[in-house]
Amino acid sequence: MSAEQNSTQEKVRTRFAPSPTGYLHVGGARTALYNYLFAKHHGGEFILRIEDTDLERSTEESMRMQIEDLKWLGIVWDEGPDPETFADVGPYGPYRQSRRKEIYLEHAQRLIAEGKAYYDFRTDEELERLREERIAAGQSAQIGPPERIVPVEEALERIAKGEKAAIRFRVSEVRDYVLHDLVRGEVRFPSDMVGDFVCIRSNGMPVYNFCCVIDDALMKITHVFRAEEHLSNTLRQMMLYEAFGYKMPKFGHLSFILGPDRQKLSKRHGATSCHDFKMKGYLPEALNNFILLSGWSSPTGEEIISREDQIKHFTHERFNPSPAMFDTQKLDWMNSVYLRSLPHDELWRRIEPFLERAGLDLPMAKDPAWRDQALTVFKVKMTTLADAEKLFLPLSDAKFGIADEAAEVFGWPEAKKVWEAWKAELEALSSERITEEEFAGIEDRVKKATGAKGKQLFMPIRVAVIGQPHGAELKILVPLLTRSSLLKRVAACLARVN
């Protein structure tokens, strides 16, 4: 759809409608992203609606957590709960289904009045038995109408006396329904694919499929991108749109995100919520970019895509209908790319909470020049922010120690000589900080004094600096430490050989 065409049509309005039962799952995050991007691409509006009709599982706390995750990802909505106060913002509220009960009940009454729905007094046990019978008979497990539909007046009397009844939609016509899906093309559903379905539970709460239709219609939603599991729900919803005479939005059913075992990504695969990834030190930009590309591709073929370009290029033609496996290796790569491209001030700001978490003391970090120097060295080694914890560890005096991998060096005959010469050079220094040039001079003099060269020279020095045989270049590391700190460290090495 071109921009010109669109301007003459109704305004594009999309929505994300999570049920607040825990943190935001990456699959949900992707759905939210796609709806957001689609709306913005078409200059439209993106709405957040909370689907909390399941009283048992929905919590206020979960809603807040999900809003937090959405904010973290940089997905912003035009209507819905205010991100700070949670108060409804927008002309079509309330945006929480638990507060729209009257609207649903009113609609249900409309269907009853028109004979399109009926009160059902059957119990769970009865229905379960019916289902089993049908499966045993090789039929689909759909629930049909009861033997006798209770007339409205009689039903009302029984309910007044305290009996419980659900309101069920009556599937009367037998015909095919054709859905023009934005990602799958034409999908044909035979109407007998579903039985008479519940609209209002016997406890008075409406059910998902029912609310969803009414809300999307009343909130003037034009396009809905949602997970594939809803594909077969769509038939019920089509029937409902027809029954109410509401205009149906365009649907696009997204394939699943799978775990390494090709099963739908779930808790047992480890990290699956945005919150998990946040705690593991992934950047929202990276996670966002990664989920964007599992199920959609850019027309330019680029993989690292700015939010601006995401919006610019986001069209439904580029959805991939087949399921995508969640590839942590690629996410890691993407995270490191974003990490390295961050300005150092910003990178430091994001690393700090992790250093704090690890209890690292780094008094030198108050100096911006020091931070800049340190990040230049370390950021190329980081895949997640959490990696800073172990990277900055050698710079912390409190946490300094000699690693097991350094043991070999202690067996070298030159090591002790090198350390003694290194220590003498440090002691001769007048300032606390050592520049790269000074270090080069020191190293050279140690070489001459001891006769050690190559690995025999720099390995012992390295161990005396960071306590381990591998790490960043010494000429960069040494200027990050103070003279007194280096003296303490070489003393530790000498103490161990003696």
Added chain:
RNA sequence: GUCCCCAUCGUCUAGUGGCCUAGGACACCACCCUUUCACGGUGGAUACAGGGGUUCAAAUCCCCUUGGGGACGCCA
């Protein structure tokens, strides 16, 4: 069981009948850079699930098989 969806390198994908001896990215391997480890650079290996059609021509269209997933809730 019934119905629905899906099928290109290990993974994410490009591909909408000829530009495909199938392109890119991650991962992997080799080499280069490097007084370590990374970063970076260059190169390499690796895929159209199978079988039938349609067509001058099929990864691309149709059918079947197989495999994977989903729905059949008073969950969403």
